[in-house]
Amino acid sequence: MSNPKRSKIIAGNWKMHKNRGEAKALAEAIAKGVKGEKDLPIVVLFPPFTAVSTVGDVVKDTSVNLGAQNMDHHDSGAFTGEVSPPMLLDVGVEYVLIGHSERRQFFGETNASVNLKLKAALKHGLKPVVCVGESLDERENNLTDAVVRRQVGAALADLEVTDLKTLVVAYEPVWAIGTGKTCEATEANRVCALIRATINDVFRSEESAPVGDSIPILYGGSVKPSTIDEQLEQSDLDGALVGGASLTADEFLPLIKSAQKRIQALVKV
Numbered sequence: 001m002s003n004p005k006r007s008k009i010i011a012g013n014w015k016m017h018k019n020r021g022e023a024k025a026l027a028e029a030i031a032k033g034v035k036g037e038k039d040l041p042i043v044v045l046f047p048p049f050t051a052v053s054t055v056g057d058v059v060k061d062t063s064v065n066l067g068a069q070n071m072d073h074h075d076s077g078a079f080t081g082e083v084s085p086p087m088l089l090d091v092g093v094e095y096v097l098i099g100h101s102e103r104r105q106f107f108g109e110t111n112a113s114v115n116l117k118l119k120a121a122l123k124h125g126l127k128p129v130v131c132v133g134e135s136l137d138e139r140e141n142n143l144t145d146a147v148v149r150r151q152v153g154a155a156l157a158d159l160e161v162t163d164l165k166t167l168v169v170a171y172e173p174v175w176a177i178g179t180g181k182t183c184e185a186t187e188a189n190r191v192c193a194l195i196r197a198t199i200n201d202v203f204r205s206e207e208s209a210p211v212g213d214s215i216p217i218l219y220g221g222s223v224k225p226s227t228i229d230e231q232l233e234q235s236d237l238d239g240a241l242v243g244g245a246s247l248t249a250d251e252f253l254p255l256i257k258s259a260q261k262r263i264q265a266l267v268k269v
C-alpha cells in the first residue's frame, strides 16, 4: 500500500511537441478537466521552452503546475542555447526535469551534470524531478540495479538531507520510453523501492526517519490509461511521468482521474 503521506504526482512531458496554439489548447483542456475537483494528485505540465510562458498563463490560478524539461546549471553567461534557473523562475516555472534519458542519450548529459543541475535547481527553489533508468542492454545484462543505484547516488552527491524536501525521482527504464513496452508494474515497483532504499543508504541517520520514505518516486515509460491503475496500486510508486499519453486531454485526464481515485482509496484506509 503506497504511503498516503507521500504526494501523488501525474506529470506530462510534452517533449518536442506542440506549438504555442496547440500548447494553449491542451493546457486549457487539462485545466478545465481538473477544475473544482478534490483529492487531485499534483499535476505538472512540461511543455517545450517556446510554449512555457503560454502554458504558464493558462495554468496560473489553477491546480495545474508548470515545469520545464531541462535547464543549465549556471545562473547566466556565455552558454549559447541554454536556459538558466533564474530564467525559468522568471516565467513562473516551478518544476524542472533533470537528466531525462533523452538528454543523457542524445545531448551528452552525465551523472555529473545531473548532480550539478540538481544542486542548481535546489539552490534556486525549483522542484527537481530527477530521471533515472537502465537501457535495454543494461537490463539484459542484469545491470538494472547497479545502474539505477549509481545514477541515484551520483545525482545526490554532496547534498544534505535538508536539501531533499522538494525532490522527486522518476524511474524511467529507457527501453520502455515511447516504445509501448511498459515495465511490469511489480518490477517497476521493485526498482522504485530500490531507489528509495538507495536514498536511505546515502542519507542514513540515527536521529531522523529515513528520508527516502517521504520522497515521491514516479514511474515513466509508455504509461497509458490502460496501465495506470495497476501501477498506482504498487507500494513504492507515487505517480507517473508521461510522454505520449500526455499529448491529448483524452488520454491525460483519465490518468489524473485514476490518481485521484487512488488518493481517495488511500485516505479511507
Ligand code: PGA
Binding pocket: 013, 172, 176, 177, 178, 179, 180, 220, 221, 222, 223, 241, 242, 243, 244, 245
Ligand atoms: P512515454 O515517455 O510515456 O512516451 O514512454 C515517457 C517519458 O519519456 O517521460
